[in-house]
Amino acid sequence: MGEILVNEKRWLFLYLSGVLFLGVVHNEFVMLLSIAFTFFLNKKAKFRILFKALFVILFFNATVTISYLVYSFFEASANPYALVLINLRALAITMLTFTLIHNINIHKALEFHPFSSILYSFTYAQIILLKSMLNDYYNGLKSRGASFKQQINKEQLPPLFATLFGTMLHKSNEQTMALKSRGLLDG
Amino acid sequence: MHIPDGFISPQTYIPALVVSAGLLSIAYKKIDLDVEKIPFVAGVSALSFVMMLIIIPFPGGTSVHLSGIAIIALLFGPWVSFASLSLVLLLQALLFGEGGITSLPLNILSLAFLGSFSAYYCYKIFSKFSTKIATLSAGFFSIVIPSVFIAFVLGLQPLIASADGSPLYFPFGWSVTFPSVVLPHLLLGIIEALVTLSVVKFLRTRYGGNFSE
Numbered sequence: 001m002g003e004i005l006v007n008e009k010r011w012l013f014l015y016l017s018g019v020l021f022l023g024v025v026h027n028e029f030v031m032l033l034s035i036a037f038t039f040f041l042n043k044k045a046k047f048r049i050l051f052k053a054l055f056v057i058l059f060f061n062a063t064v065t066i067s068y069l070v071y072s073f074f075e076a077s078a079n080p081y082a083l084v085l086i087n088l089r090a091l092a093i094t095m096l097t098f099t100l101i102h103n104i105n106i107h108k109a110l111e112f113h114p115f116s117s118i119l120y121s122f123t124y125a126q127i128i129l130l131k132s133m134l135n136d137y138y139n140g141l142k143s144r145g146a147s148f149k150q151q152i153n154k155e156q157l158p159p160l161f162a163t164l165f166g167t168m169l170h171k172s173n174e175q176t177m178a179l180k181s182r183g184l185l186d187g
Numbered sequence: 188m189h190i191p192d193g194f195i196s197p198q199t200y201i202p203a204l205v206v207s208a209g210l211l212s213i214a215y216k217k218i219d220l221d222v223e224k225i226p227f228v229a230g231v232s233a234l235s236f237v238m239m240l241i242i243i244p245f246p247g248g249t250s251v252h253l254s255g256i257a258i259i260a261l262l263f264g265p266w267v268s269f270a271s272l273s274l275v276l277l278l279q280a281l282l283f284g285e286g287g288i289t290s291l292p293l294n295i296l297s298l299a300f301l302g303s304f305s306a307y308y309c310y311k312i313f314s315k316f317s318t319k320i321a322t323l324s325a326g327f328f329s330i331v332i333p334s335v336f337i338a339f340v341l342g343l344q345p346l347i348a349s350a351d352g353s354p355l356y357f358p359f360g361w362s363v364t365f366p367s368v369v370l371p372h373l374l375l376g377i378i379e380a381l382v383t384l385s386v387v388k389f390l391r392t393r394y395g396g397n398f399s400e
Contacts, residue, residue: 019288019289020197023196023197023200023289024197026350026355052284053284056191056283056284056285057191059244060189060191060244060250060284060285061191061193061194062244063244063245064194064357064358064359067359068358068359071359077352078358079352079353079354081353082353082354082355082358083358085355086193086194086354086355086356086357086358087193089192089193090191090192090193090194090287091193093192093193093287093288093289094192094284094287097192097280097281097284097287097288098284100281101281101282106281113215115215115218115220115270116215116270116274118225119225119228119229119232119270119271119274120274120278122225122226122228122229123229123232123233123236123271123274123275123278124278125229126229126230126232126233127233127236127237127278129233130233130234130237158389161386161389162389162393165230165234165390168230168233169226169227169230169394172225172226172227172229172230173226175226176222176223176225176226180222
């Protein structure tokens with residue numbers, strides 16, 4: 001897609017226009033067209049983005065869809081066909097969002113204020129670190145034939161939390177010092 | 188507690204976008220955070236991010252999860268909490284689709300703004316009597332007050348955006364949203380209160396000098 005739209009601003013403009021358009025149009029075929037267009041726009045990542053968006057819709061919107069279907073069974077004024085438009089719109093917007101993220105650098109989009117930019121970088125780094133630490137911890141337990149449920153009790157939680165949070169802060173402090181020493185962060 | 192995409196009408200999310208952008212610009216002007224504290228804010232924000240990822244979707248149109256809002260608000264103040272939680276919500280919407288992009292302004296207003304400020308001021312009010320009760324109430328109201336706001340906004344959708352009686356966005360009215368959104372959050376509020384108390388106590392004991400309160 002890089003050869004068609006080269007910079008983040010164009011992507012952001014296309015995305016925001018798309019979201020705004022999909023929000024005000026109430027036609028199922030337009031939603032289907034948008035889904036198809038976004039699907040083919042993603043080239044190699046098209047199936048990954050489609051399945052990720054479908055998973056999000058199933059996970060977050062399905063409870064409302066199912067409960068409204070049940071409700072429409074008992075309530076004559078309820079129109080279950082309205083759910084088609086609601087869910088197609090949700091899928092179309094979600095696919096657009098994932099397409100945007102696939103094609104732009106969101107780090108750049110948050111450079112509008114130094115606090116947001118720095119906080120974003122640090123928070124993102126912490127999330128990645130936390131994910132990796134929890135994964136390592138889980139693998140450690142698994143390799144010993146244990147599990148979270150069997151091995152972690154109430155007494156063990158504080159030291160576990162202290163280790164995880166302490167490591168996160170230590171790494172984060174190191175990054176702050178590294179940035180400060182290079183003059184990239186004002187004291 | 189996040190509202191997904193497709194449930195909120197432009198009549199609601201466009202004014203919410205204007206209000207949340209205005210509040211965020213005030214927050215960025217007000218925040219004067221020491222560089223040494225940024226790793227702590229980022230650490231607690233990451234913790235909140237992880238807490239919000241463990242969710243149970245609910246029929247009322249939202250999801251139930253712990254948030255860590257009161258933890259950030261009590262440790263760093265409401266404006267820092269508001270700004271950092273807005274960032275957390277943006278990341279969740281963009282990376283995981285948790286909370287839609289069209290509903291992001293409302294999620295920011297409810298969770299980040301109302302959650303942070305209700306936690307902070309509950310703490311201020313109740314701390315005259317007992318710090319423990321103040322922390323517990325901060326955790327509880329940081330969940331319950333945003334849930335009331337979300338129930339109100341969701342239930343408003345069929346009234347303001349329908350065509351020939353068919354809903355165009357969220358289909359249920361207030362008679363469904365208030366019990367189905369607020370009741371589970373009353374129970375969750377108790378768990379959030381206990382988590383807030385234990386985490387705030389732990390962090391203040393261990394890293395006390397780094398927090399504003």
